[in-house]
Amino acid sequence: MTGHDSPGSGLDPAVAFAIAVGLAAVVYLGAVVREHRRGTRTWPSHRTVLFVAGVGVIIGTLVGPLARLSHTDFAAHMWSHLLVGMLAPLLLVLSAPVTLALRSLHVVPARRLSRLLASPVPRFLSHPIPAAGLSVGSLWVLYATPLSALMIGNEYLHYLLLAHFFAAGYLFTASMVGVDPAPHRPGFRLRLGVLVIAVAAHSTLAKHVAMHPPQGIPAASAEAGAQVMYYVGDLLEFALIVVFFAQWYVAARPRPDARRHPESPVSEAAAPPAPRNRG
Amino acid sequence: MTSAVDTARPAPVLRDKSFWSTFLIGVAVIAGIDEIVFHQLLGWHHLYDLSTPEVGLVSDGLLHAAELIAIVAGFFLFADARRRGSFSPIAAWAGFFVGGGLFQLWDGTINHKLLRLHQVRYDVDLLPYDLAWNAAGFTLLASGAVLTVIAARRRRASHSG
Numbered sequence: 001m002t003g004h005d006s007p008g009s010g011l012d013p014a015v016a017f018a019i020a021v022g023l024a025a026v027v028y029l030g031a032v033v034r035e036h037r038r039g040t041r042t043w044p045s046h047r048t049v050l051f052v053a054g055v056g057v058i059i060g061t062l063v064g065p066l067a068r069l070s071h072t073d074f075a076a077h078m079w080s081h082l083l084v085g086m087l088a089p090l091l092l093v094l095s096a097p098v099t100l101a102l103r104s105l106h107v108v109p110a111r112r113l114s115r116l117l118a119s120p121v122p123r124f125l126s127h128p129i130p131a132a133g134l135s136v137g138s139l140w141v142l143y144a145t146p147l148s149a150l151m152i153g154n155e156y157l158h159y160l161l162l163a164h165f166f167a168a169g170y171l172f173t174a175s176m177v178g179v180d181p182a183p184h185r186p187g188f189r190l191r192l193g194v195l196v197i198a199v200a201a202h203s204t205l206a207k208h209v210a211m212h213p214p215q216g217i218p219a220a221s222a223e224a225g226a227q228v229m230y231y232v233g234d235l236l237e238f239a240l241i242v243v244f245f246a247q248w249y250v251a252a253r254p255r256p257d258a259r260r261h262p263e264s265p266v267s268e269a270a271a272p273p274a275p276r277n278r279g
Numbered sequence: 280m281t282s283a284v285d286t287a288r289p290a291p292v293l294r295d296k297s298f299w300s301t302f303l304i305g306v307a308v309i310a311g312i313d314e315i316v317f318h319q320l321l322g323w324h325h326l327y328d329l330s331t332p333e334v335g336l337v338s339d340g341l342l343h344a345a346e347l348i349a350i351v352a353g354f355f356l357f358a359d360a361r362r363r364g365s366f367s368p369i370a371a372w373a374g375f376f377v378g379g380g381l382f383q384l385w386d387g388t389i390n391h392k393l394l395r396l397h398q399v400r401y402d403v404d405l406l407p408y409d410l411a412w413n414a415a416g417f418t419l420l421a422s423g424a425v426l427t428v429i430a431a432r433r434r435r436a437s438h439s440g
Contacts, residue, residue, distance in 0.1 A: 196344045204340030211336075234347065241348055245355040254363055 013159050018062040025055040028097065031104040041103070047095045054091030057083050061162065071155065074217050074225035079232065085135070085165035086236040089173040094243070098180035118183060128175040128186060128194040135168040136201040143205060148214035172198070177243045188248060195244065199237050206230035292430045296360035297367045298374035303353030305378030309419070310346040313386060369433065373426035380420025387413040 028051050035043045061067060061080040069076035098117065102110050116122065124130055142148055142161070150157060174180065176191055206229040213222030292298055360366045387409065 192348070196341070196348060199344035199347060200337070200340040202340075203343045204336050207336050207340070238347060238351070241351045245351050249355045249359060252359065 013156060014062045014067055017159060017163070018059045021055055021058045021062070025052060028095075028100065031100050034104055035100075043100065043103075047100075050091045051095035051097065054088045054095060057088040057091065058166070062159075071158070074221040075228050078225040078228040080162065081165055082229065082232050082236060084162050085169035086173075086233070086240075088166060089169035090177075090236070090240055090243070093170060093173045093178055093180075096179045102181070114181070123184060125171055126175050126178075126182065127184075128172075128191050131168070131171040131175040132194050132198040135165075135172040136198050136205075138164065138168060139205055140201070143209050143214050144212070146215045148217065173240065176240060177247060191244075195241070199241075202233050202237065203230055206233065292367075292370050292373065292427055292434065295367060295370045296356055296363070296365065297370040298377075298427075298430075300353050300356035300360055300374065301371040302374035302378035303349040303356065305375035305380075305423075306382045307346050307350035307353060308375075309379040309382045310342070310386075311350070313383075314346075367430060367434075369426060369430040373423050373430050376419050376423030376426060378423070380416050380418070380423050383416030383419055384413060385416075387416055 029048070032043045032048050035041065061070070061084050066076055066080055066083075070080045071077075098113075101113060105113065125134070174182075175185075176195060178185070206226045209229065210223045210226035213219045217225070357371075360371075
């Protein structure tokens with residue numbers, strides 16, 4: 001609300017973040033090109049498209065008209081949160097960056113990366129329950145407490161929180177529909193239950209914001225923001241749910257020889273969608 | 280039928296994917312009609328009214344999440360039943376009506392009356408609206424129940440015959 005004009009001196013934090021994210025895209029594309037040059041296995045092109053789209057979404061919220069508006073307008077602010085916290089994570093999770101990294105890194109760093117990912121803290125955080133708690137819980141803390149007024153006024157806090165929401169959104173999306181290797185992915189039912197609760201908490205919060213405008217935000221703009229949160233949030237959750245069940249549909253496809261394998265799950269509903277791009 | 284014992288008996292309709300896939304679709308379709316026609320087009324109901332207690336908001340949020348997931352889950356289960364060749368149209372219609380009817384009744388009794396989330400319409404005598412709402416739900420449910428019985432009978436007949 002301060003209409004903070006960044007002076008010409010120094011690098012704008014938004015631009016710095018945008019450059020860093022752009023570099024990530026360069027690294028990803030470089031790894032894909034190397035995979036193709038090696039020629040043993042090719043990297044599916046839809047994953048590359050998803051990664052570039054995800055990076056584009058993040059950059060769009062950091063620089064440009066939406067970024068400018070979101071400092072003053074609560075609805076625009078909500079748009080950038082939804083794009084960074086929900087859409088970008090969905091696109092990036094499905095682009096399987098960890099799989100690509102494990103393939104293109106040398107053996108030693110690749111082992112280090114997979115050991116790091118299997119260590120207790122990442123394993124805990126990528127479990128659906130903590131991941132959903134982190135993602136939805138921090139939204140509640142932000143919008144149901146005076147913190148939101150602080151953020152609208154403070155540019156640096158705004159970017160810090162965007163980074164936090166991206167990370168939390170990524171963890172949650174990966175715990176639901178991740179295609180990267182996850183040795184201890186919980187079953188379908190648990191993930192479905194967490195998904196129901198997370199979607200419910202999101203739409204409940206949207207109504208809560210409409211009824212109790214966050215501090216420093218006029219009732220009319222709180223309602224406009226709440227509507228964005230409710231309807232756009234719905235649309236993005238719908239996309240996540242479609243991916244979730246599409247993965248189930250692929251994992252539960254009938255196999256003619258299924259009865260000969262005693263280790264195959266009794267009920268296909270309990271089978272987790274298997275990562276399809278291993279190998 | 281000389282197959283193994285476990286396949287000699289027909290699977291009950293209520294354990295059929297055809298039934299449950301359309302059950303979910305029925306719930307979501309009736310809920311969607313409620314949300315689109317009455318909340319948004321007619322503007323009879325509101326997202327919340329000011330008397331809505333917080334518990335009502337939470338229940339509404341859960342309901343909304345369940346609907347969103349039910350429609351997607353229903354369609355994928357439907358596709359799954361079809362690709363397995365176990366699809367039964369009557370069981371599917373039965374599921375659709377039972378799901379839709381149960382939802383309509385639940386909305387008309389628990390949501391509107393018990394939780395007082397919102398009413399069918401405001402500033403009017405509510406009784407005819409409430410009666411129509413719940414009668415519609417009961418009709419859907421009763422049709423679903425009849426279809427379920429027919430589906431179960433056909434299944435038994437085709438197995439013993």
